Amino acid sequence: MGARKGPTEGRDTGTLGKLMALLDLVTHAEGPMRFTDILAVAGQPRGTLHRQLVHLAEEGLLEVDDDGRYLPGLRLLDLASRSWARNEFRLVAEPHLAALQKLTGETVHLGVLRGTSIIYLDKVEGQQPVRMYSQIGNASPIYCTGVGKAALSILPPERLKAMLSELEFQRFTPNTHTAETLAAEMDEIRDRGCAFDREEHEVGIHCVAAPIWSDNLSFIGGVSVTGPAYRLTMERLQDWAKPVRETAENIMRGMRIGLGPRR
Amino acid sequence: MGARKGPTEGRDTGTLGKLMALLDLVTHAEGPMRFTDILAVAGQPRGTLHRQLVHLAEEGLLEVDDDGRYLPGLRLLDLASRSWARNEFRLVAEPHLAALQKLTGETVHLGVLRGTSIIYLDKVEGQQPVRMYSQIGNASPIYCTGVGKAALSILPPERLKAMLSELEFQRFTPNTHTAETLAAEMDEIRDRGCAFDREEHEVGIHCVAAPIWSDNLSFIGGVSVTGPAYRLTMERLQDWAKPVRETAENIMRGMRIGLGPRR
DNA sequence: TCACATATTCCATTATGTGGAACTTAATTT
DNA sequence: AAATTAAGTTCCACATAATGGAATATGTGA
Known part of the structure; x- marks a missing residue:
C-alpha cells in the first residue's frame, strides 16, 4: 500500500515527504498564505496541517508574520549558503x-x-x-x-x-x-x-x-x-x-x- | 516526557526536528561525510540513521556523491532563492x-x-x-x-x-x-x-x-x-x-x- | 451583544518511525 | 584464492509520534 507508481507518486519519504510538499507549497506561492488558504489546497485535515505548519515554523523553515500568515523562512538561507559554498x-x-x-x-x-x-x-x-x-x-x-x-x-x-x-x-x-x-x-x-x-x-x-x-x-x-x-x-x-x-x-x-x- | 527545558532541549518538533538536526550536521561539516562518520556523531542507531539519510537524499536536501558520501543538496538553493526573493x-x-x-x-x-x-x-x-x-x-x-x-x-x-x-x-x-x-x-x-x-x-x-x-x-x-x-x-x-x-x-x-x- | 469566520487544542486510533540484529556487499589481508 | 575485517543495507516486533474529526478558543464586524 502507498508505493503505487502513478505519475505523481514518485517518492516514499514518509512524514518528511509530506512536510516538504507543504514547504514547497508555501515557498512557491505568490505571497504570504493564511492558514485557511493553505488548508484549501494542501489536502490535509485541519489538525494535521496545523501541527505541520507549527513544526516547520519552529524549525525556521517557515516564518509567521504579524498577521499570522506563513512565508518561507530564513533558516533556508543559512542551509543554502553552505550548500553553495561547498x-x-x-x-x-x-x-x-x-x-x-x-x-x-x-x-x-x-x-x-x-x-x-x-x-x-x-x-x-x-x-x-x-x-x-x-x-x-x-x-x-x-x-x-x-x-x-x-x-x-x-x-x-x-x-x-x-x-x-x-x-x-x-x-x-x-x-x-x-x-x-x-x-x-x-x-x-x-x-x-x-x-x-x-x-x-x-x-x-x-x-x-x-x-x-x-x-x-x-x-x-x-x-x-x-x-x-x-x-x-x-x-x-x-x-x-x-x-x-x-x-x-x-x-x-x-x-x-x-x-x-x-x- | 521529552519536553524538559534543559539548555539544549528547546524545540519539540517531533520527527522533523531530528531530521533537521541531521541535515544541519551534514551541512555544517567541513566536507562530504560517509555513513560511518555520521553514525559516530549523530547518536542514532544504524537502522534509523540509514533511513533518515535516504529520505533526506530522496527529497534533495542531501546529495550522495559517487563514493557514497553525503553532502548538502541543491534543493536547498531553490527553496532559499525563493525565500530571499520574497x-x-x-x-x-x-x-x-x-x-x-x-x-x-x-x-x-x-x-x-x-x-x-x-x-x-x-x-x-x-x-x-x-x-x-x-x-x-x-x-x-x-x-x-x-x-x-x-x-x-x-x-x-x-x-x-x-x-x-x-x-x-x-x-x-x-x-x-x-x-x-x-x-x-x-x-x-x-x-x-x-x-x-x-x-x-x-x-x-x-x-x-x-x-x-x-x-x-x-x-x-x-x-x-x-x-x-x-x-x-x-x-x-x-x-x-x-x-x-x-x-x-x-x-x-x-x-x-x-x-x-x-x- | 450576537453572529460568523478563522485559528488552535484535544485525544482515541492507527500509521510511521524506531533500533537491535541479521544479512549483503566491498575492501584488505593472509 | 580464501579468509578476515570493515562498511553499508535490510528486516521486523515494538513503541512512539502522526493522524483527523470534533470541540474549543480567539478574533472581527454587524
Missing part, C-alpha cells in the same frame, strides 16, 4: 567562468541538471554589482535554455527519450521548442558540441552553451554565454562556441571527470 | 542600500536578528562583480558585528539581559567584546543611535551600523557600512553615522514599522 562543481568552475566572462564581455552562467530542470549555480556579469540570488538557485526549463539543451545532448538515446516524454512544453516565445523540434535539433547539437538558444526562452536573448558531464553521467551540467540578441548575432554565437566548449573542457579537467575513471 | 525587508531596503553605497563608496550590509545571530540578507559592493552567496545567508555572531550590536541596543532591558546570558563569547581579535565590555557599551550605542565596530570581528575592518525594528519588536535588524580601517577612520565613521541612521529610518518608513501601529 559545491565542488562551482568551486572548480569559478575561475574558468571569470575567464570566459572577461574574454566575451557577456554574462556567463553555470548550471546543473536536476530532474527535468536546470538549476543555476553561478553567474558572472561584467559591470555593476550583481543581484545574484535573483538568478542562482532558480530552476529553469531544460528545453528552452542553452545549458539545458547542451545537457540533453549528451544523454544516451534511451535516457533522452525518457526525458523528452516527461517534459511538458510551455511556450515562452514564438521560438520555444516543441517535443518534435527539440528532438530534431539534438543530433546537430551533439555534433557541434554546443547548443544555441535564439530567443527560445526570452525574447531578445541569445545564448551559447556547452555540456559538462562525468563518465557515468551521475553528473550533468553546462556553461553558457548569454546576452542581448542585437549583440550576440549568429556570427558572434559562432565565434564564442569554441571558447565556451574549451571552458567546459577545462572545468571537466578540473573536476577530473570526462577523462577516464576517477581516483 | 523577503519584504530586503525588497524594501534594496534601493536605500544602493543609495547608501553610492554616497559612501563603501560596502553596505543588511542583516536581521535571528536567535543569537545576525543573518545577512543583502550586500552591495561598489566595484567588481560580487560573490554574493559567499556572504548572504551567513550567520555571524551578534556581539562583534556592527549590525548585531545595533540590534542589541534596541532590546528592552530584560530581553537584553536574557540575550547576553545566552551568548558565548569567542575571541576573534584583540578588540572582540566580552560580556562586560559589551554590556558597558550598550547605553552609548543607544544614545548615539548607531554602533561602531572597530576590528572587533576581523582585524583591519571597521563598520558603522544602525538598527531597524518594528514596534512590537517581532522584527529586529540593521544596516551597516563596512570597509578597511585605514579608510574608515574614526572621523569617517562619525561622518557616516548620520546617513546610516537615515537609511535605517527610510527603510522603516518603507516597511511601515517604527512609526506607530500597522494597517
Whole structure:
C-alpha cells in the first residue's frame, strides 16, 4: 500500500515527504498564505496541517508574520549558503567562468541538471554589482535554455527519450521548442558540441552553451554565454562556441571527470 | 516526557526536528561525510540513521556523491532563492542600500536578528562583480558585528539581559567584546543611535551600523557600512553615522514599522 | 451583544518511525 | 584464492509520534 507508481507518486519519504510538499507549497506561492488558504489546497485535515505548519515554523523553515500568515523562512538561507559554498562543481568552475566572462564581455552562467530542470549555480556579469540570488538557485526549463539543451545532448538515446516524454512544453516565445523540434535539433547539437538558444526562452536573448558531464553521467551540467540578441548575432554565437566548449573542457579537467575513471 | 527545558532541549518538533538536526550536521561539516562518520556523531542507531539519510537524499536536501558520501543538496538553493526573493525587508531596503553605497563608496550590509545571530540578507559592493552567496545567508555572531550590536541596543532591558546570558563569547581579535565590555557599551550605542565596530570581528575592518525594528519588536535588524580601517577612520565613521541612521529610518518608513501601529 | 469566520487544542486510533540484529556487499589481508 | 575485517543495507516486533474529526478558543464586524 502507498508505493503505487502513478505519475505523481514518485517518492516514499514518509512524514518528511509530506512536510516538504507543504514547504514547497508555501515557498512557491505568490505571497504570504493564511492558514485557511493553505488548508484549501494542501489536502490535509485541519489538525494535521496545523501541527505541520507549527513544526516547520519552529524549525525556521517557515516564518509567521504579524498577521499570522506563513512565508518561507530564513533558516533556508543559512542551509543554502553552505550548500553553495561547498559545491565542488562551482568551486572548480569559478575561475574558468571569470575567464570566459572577461574574454566575451557577456554574462556567463553555470548550471546543473536536476530532474527535468536546470538549476543555476553561478553567474558572472561584467559591470555593476550583481543581484545574484535573483538568478542562482532558480530552476529553469531544460528545453528552452542553452545549458539545458547542451545537457540533453549528451544523454544516451534511451535516457533522452525518457526525458523528452516527461517534459511538458510551455511556450515562452514564438521560438520555444516543441517535443518534435527539440528532438530534431539534438543530433546537430551533439555534433557541434554546443547548443544555441535564439530567443527560445526570452525574447531578445541569445545564448551559447556547452555540456559538462562525468563518465557515468551521475553528473550533468553546462556553461553558457548569454546576452542581448542585437549583440550576440549568429556570427558572434559562432565565434564564442569554441571558447565556451574549451571552458567546459577545462572545468571537466578540473573536476577530473570526462577523462577516464576517477581516483 | 521529552519536553524538559534543559539548555539544549528547546524545540519539540517531533520527527522533523531530528531530521533537521541531521541535515544541519551534514551541512555544517567541513566536507562530504560517509555513513560511518555520521553514525559516530549523530547518536542514532544504524537502522534509523540509514533511513533518515535516504529520505533526506530522496527529497534533495542531501546529495550522495559517487563514493557514497553525503553532502548538502541543491534543493536547498531553490527553496532559499525563493525565500530571499520574497523577503519584504530586503525588497524594501534594496534601493536605500544602493543609495547608501553610492554616497559612501563603501560596502553596505543588511542583516536581521535571528536567535543569537545576525543573518545577512543583502550586500552591495561598489566595484567588481560580487560573490554574493559567499556572504548572504551567513550567520555571524551578534556581539562583534556592527549590525548585531545595533540590534542589541534596541532590546528592552530584560530581553537584553536574557540575550547576553545566552551568548558565548569567542575571541576573534584583540578588540572582540566580552560580556562586560559589551554590556558597558550598550547605553552609548543607544544614545548615539548607531554602533561602531572597530576590528572587533576581523582585524583591519571597521563598520558603522544602525538598527531597524518594528514596534512590537517581532522584527529586529540593521544596516551597516563596512570597509578597511585605514579608510574608515574614526572621523569617517562619525561622518557616516548620520546617513546610516537615515537609511535605517527610510527603510522603516518603507516597511511601515517604527512609526506607530500597522494597517 | 450576537453572529460568523478563522485559528488552535484535544485525544482515541492507527500509521510511521524506531533500533537491535541479521544479512549483503566491498575492501584488505593472509 | 580464501579468509578476515570493515562498511553499508535490510528486516521486523515494538513503541512512539502522526493522524483527523470534533470541540474549543480567539478574533472581527454587524
